[in-house]
Amino acid sequence: MKILNVDQIRSLDQSTIQHEPIAPINLMERAALTFVDWFVDHFPSTTKTKIFCGLGNNGGDGLAIARLLLEREYPVDIFVVRYAPRESDDFMHNHRRLKLVTERVHYIESTTDIPAIRHHDVVIDAILGSGLSRPTEGIVSDTIKAINRAPATVISVDIASGLYTDQPNSPTDVIIEPDYTLSFQLPKLAFMLPKNEPYVGDWQLLDIRLHKRFIDLAPTPYYFTQPDEARLLLHKRKRFSNKGTFGHALLLVGSYGKIGAAVLAARACLRSGVGLLTVQVPQCGYTILQTSVPEAMCSPDRHQNVLTGTAPAGHPGNESIDPSDYSTIGIGPGIGKAPETLAMLKGLLPTLKKPIVVDADALNLLAENREALANLPKNSILTPHPKEFERLTKKWNDDYEKLTILRDFAKKYQVVVILKGAHSAVATPGGDIHFNSTGNPGLSTGGTGDVLTGILTALLAQGYDPVEAAVLGVFSHGLAGDRVAQQRGPIGMTASDVIDALRWE
Ligand SMILES: NC(=O)C1=CN([C@@H]2O[C@H](COP(=O)(O)OP(=O)(O)OC[C@H]3O[C@@H](n4cnc5c(N)ncnc54)[C@H](O)[C@@H]3O)[C@@H](O)[C@H]2O)[C@H](O)CC1
Numbered sequence: 001m002k003i004l005n006v007d008q009i010r011s012l013d014q015s016t017i018q019h020e021p022i023a024p025i026n027l028m029e030r031a032a033l034t035f036v037d038w039f040v041d042h043f044p045s046t047t048k049t050k051i052f053c054g055l056g057n058n059g060g061d062g063l064a065i066a067r068l069l070l071e072r073e074y075p076v077d078i079f080v081v082r083y084a085p086r087e088s089d090d091f092m093h094n095h096r097r098l099k100l101v102t103e104r105v106h107y108i109e110s111t112t113d114i115p116a117i118r119h120h121d122v123v124i125d126a127i128l129g130s131g132l133s134r135p136t137e138g139i140v141s142d143t144i145k146a147i148n149r150a151p152a153t154v155i156s157v158d159i160a161s162g163l164y165t166d167q168p169n170s171p172t173d174v175i176i177e178p179d180y181t182l183s184f185q186l187p188k189l190a191f192m193l194p195k196n197e198p199y200v201g202d203w204q205l206l207d208i209r210l211h212k213r214f215i216d217l218a219p220t221p222y223y224f225t226q227p228d229e230a231r232l233l234l235h236k237r238k239r240f241s242n243k244g245t246f247g248h249a250l251l252l253v254g255s256y257g258k259i260g261a262a263v264l265a266a267r268a269c270l271r272s273g274v275g276l277l278t279v280q281v282p283q284c285g286y287t288i289l290q291t292s293v294p295e296a297m298c299s300p301d302r303h304q305n306v307l308t309g310t311a312p313a314g315h316p317g318n319e320s321i322d323p324s325d326y327s328t329i330g331i332g333p334g335i336g337k338a339p340e341t342l343a344m345l346k347g348l349l350p351t352l353k354k355p356i357v358v359d360a361d362a363l364n365l366l367a368e369n370r371e372a373l374a375n376l377p378k379n380s381i382l383t384p385h386p387k388e389f390e391r392l393t394k395k396w397n398d399d400y401e402k403l404t405i406l407r408d409f410a411k412k413y414q415v416v417v418i419l420k421g422a423h424s425a426v427a428t429p430g431g432d433i434h435f436n437s438t439g440n441p442g443l444s445t446g447g448t449g450d451v452l453t454g455i456l457t458a459l460l461a462q463g464y465d466p467v468e469a470a471v472l473g474v475f476s477h478g479l480a481g482d483r484v485a486q487q488r489g490p491i492g493m494t495a496s497d498v499i500d501a502l503r504w505e
């Protein structure tokens with residue numbers, strides 16, 4: 001699913017009006033109706049509802065919602081925040097219609113007009129929508145502050161009032177902090193960014209049947225992965241396949257005290273459909289790995305503790321490993337940052353001809369030796385969390401700058417970068433970003449990153465295109481986490497649970 005910018009959303013509105021065709025006021029009515037359908041499903045008709053409207057089309061939506069809820073006999077009070085002398089046409093139209101059915105329209109011009117909001121009230125925020133063009137101030141920001149202070153449930157129409165759709169807010173901006181955002185048709189870029197969490201709440205999309213062809217043709221670098229889109233990426237298995245069909249992966253993982261990372265990556269790799277798996281760990285991990293992951297072959301490194309991996313020619317590692325014997329390599333989980341490990345990594349990269357997966361301390365080693373980044377095989381997948389990504393690049397001032405740095409990095413090195421977090425962002429060598437739609441806070445626990453590395457390594461070994469592997473991999477990883485959270489709750493989820501919950505269908 002595409003994420004469009006504010007100008008495109010405005011044009012999409014117009015395109016729908018022209019092509020369907022539909023009168024603007026009827027499109028607003030449709031939007032209000034989808035909102036009310038959701039509202040009626042979630043709140044009983046005894047719910048004391050306060051609707052705060054601005055003077056533009058977001059406010060127009062609010063007025064139409066008010067009328068539709070009154071028709072359904074909800075006790076509704078309507079407050080129009082009169083911050084300017086002018087109203088939009090569709091606002092005025094809905095204002096006239098509303099005045100025919102109720103006297104309960106109040107106007108807020110000064111703070112004394114702001115009503116008391118009580119515990120069991122539900123507030124609908126329709127003050128400002130995607131038309132926001134400057135920080136809120138005066139009576140608008142006073143009203144927003146009062147709503148934020150109140151103990152009520154708050155639902156924002158389209159987007160929280162005061163939050164920009166696709167540009168950074170300043171830390172001093174006054175913005176609604178809703179429990180829910182019900183957004184029309186397409187997700188907004190603002191919803192993907194960690195700093196905006198308080199201003200988004202639990203967000204959902206309302207399908208208002210905007211012009212599909214316009215959306216199909218609209219250029220954008222931003223996407224939000226939907227379940228049906230992820231499912232389409234899955235390779236079908238032929239009946240006459242054998243284990244050779246699904247590749248032979250090599251994992252270079254683990255060090256003394258961190259053999260668990262090797263075990264998790266290996267188990268996830270096997271659970272993600274790899275044909276054959278060889279795991280190279282230091283000697284100290286040999287017995288552990290052979291016992292806990294009998295399906296994998298184990299190639300113990302000659303070094304006792306620190307060096308895991310393929311030694312370059314002439315290096316005292318395990319000379320029996322030749323990277324070209326493998327479909328792909330996954331490197332990083334638990335390897336540590338010993339000088340021998342760095343030497344191994346530096347020696348290995350220039351010899352590789354196919355994309356690999358790079359995670360954890362392999363990324364940290366690259367951050368400390370940035371000249372080696374140029375030797376990454378094209379289309380390799382890097383899986384940093386934000387701190388690791390910052391070490392690889394530089395500090396950012398806000399989440400939007402972070403996206404720019406992310407896209408530039410992926411383009412510069414022609415790699416796929418998965419920036420992990422809520423809505424993990426997959427940046428492609430072509431400059432696109434795919435935000436993930438699955439996952440939950442329970443995944444923030446030790447070892448889940450090792451699991452992701454195992455998954456991605458398995459997908460590359462099976463011949464998945466690296467961008468598709470990354471999009472599908474993070475989606476399936478998050479979905480497995482969601483299954484665990486559903487069964488046993490997010491607290492106490494372990495990385496092993498996530499492996500067990502993986503399903504490829
Ligand atoms: N996307 C769609 O297809 C549909 C969207 N709908 C709703 O329309 C709003 C966007 O409406 P718009 O009139 O363009 O903007 P707003 O209501 O957000 O703002 C009105 C107006 O306010 C001025 N303004 C901007 N910033 C400030 C500020 N900080 N303080 C005061 N005033 C400000 C500016 O002049 C704006 O134009 C969208 O969110 C949906 O809710 C349709 O109803 C359905 C189709």
Ligand SMILES: [K+]
Nearest residue numbers: 125128159161
């Ligand atoms: K709003």
